[in-house]
Amino acid sequence: MPRKSHPDGSVDADYGSGSVGAKQAAYLDTSAFEGRAEERAGLRSLDSMVESSAGMSRQQRDRERAMPRETTADLRHPLMERKLPEPGTVRTSLSSRQRKARSVAKQATQDRWTQTQYETVARMVTDDGSWREVNDVLSENTGDVQALSDEQRTQVQRMDRAIQAYERNNDRGHVVYANVEMPTMINSSNLEGFVRNNFGPGRVLEFDRYTGGAHTMHQVETGAANAHRTAVFEIQTRRGLYLGRSDGVDDTTHVLPRGMQVQIVGSHWAKYQRPDGTQGRRHVIQLLDVTDDSTNANNSTSR
Amino acid sequence: MGYTDSKGRPEIIAQPFIAKGTADWRVIDEPDDAGADSDENTGNGEQ
16 A cells, blocks of 8 residues: 555546545556556547547537536626635635526526436436546546447537536636545554655546536535544636525535536645634635646637 | 536535534544634635
8 A cells, every 4th residue: 555645656536436516636657547547638639639629510629529628607897706715715605696607697598408318417416426437437437439439429418518508608717625534554643644655736537527616615515424534625627517405495505517627726724713703623625626637629708 | 405506406505515624533633732823824815
C-alpha cells in the first residue's frame, strides 16, 4: 500500500465508483494515470477535428463528439458570475431570490425535455445503480462516449442534451459543492496533508463522470461513516443543471456535466452555516472550471 | 400540490444528500467562535 504522503502512484479525484452524493478518489499507477491523460488529450483533439469538419450540422457534431460541448448563455451581469469565496469566508445558504430564479429556469428546462430525456435524467439522479453504471463505463473509457455500447451512448447523450438545455438558458454563474471521498487509508488526522500533497494549486483535475453537488455546503454534509476522509470540492463554473427547488425547500442540488477540467486554486478548512444557525467546518478544495472549449467551434459565449 | 410541467410530469427531485451529518459530526465540527465572520462577505456572490 502506498504511503499516504508519498504515494507510489497518482491520485485520480474521479476514478472510483462514486454516488450522486460523493466522488471517490483513488490511486492509479502513475503510468496508467499518464496514459489516461494522453487518451483524454487525444479525445479533445478529435472533438476539435469534428467541429472543423465541413458539411456536418451542430446536431451531427454533437453525436460524433467524445465529450459534450459547453452551451452556456452569455452572463447577464458581471455580478451574476459567482466567485470562489475567500478562505476566511463563512459559507452561507443560497438567497431566496437565487433559489427561486434557478428553480424557475429548471422548471422551464424540464418543460422542454423530451420524454426520453426526462426519463433519463430522473433515472440517473434518483437510481444509484444507474448513476454508477453509466459513470463507471464513462470512467473506463476516459469519457469517450463513442466507445460505449449503442444503448449506453444513447443514454449518455440524452443526459448531455438535457444538461445543455439548461445551460443554453442559464445566464448565471455557479459555485457548486461536491463531496470527494479520499482513499480508505486517509483519516481525519491526515486528510489535510493528503490534500496538500495530492491536490496542489495549479493542478488540473479531469472529471470523466458527471458530478452531483449543491449550491450550499451544508447540504453536502456527509454521514459520519466517511466524513473523516471526505473533502469538499468548491467549484466555480457556469456549467450544469440545477435540480434544486425554490424558496420553501432547502434543496439546491446541481448536476455538472461529464468531461470537465477544473484547476485547483487552493485548499483550506472552511466554515459554513446551517439553516438552524449552527456552524460546521470542512476541508475545502477550491476549483476553477477551465474546461478546454477550443474544441467548441460554435461556442461564442464566455464562461 | 407540487409542480408538474406542461406534459403532466412531476418535477424531478434528486435529493442525493439525504444522509445529513449526524449528531457526532456536528459536535466534532462545532466551532468555538461561531459568528465571528458573520459580517464578512457571505461567500455566495450575488444575493
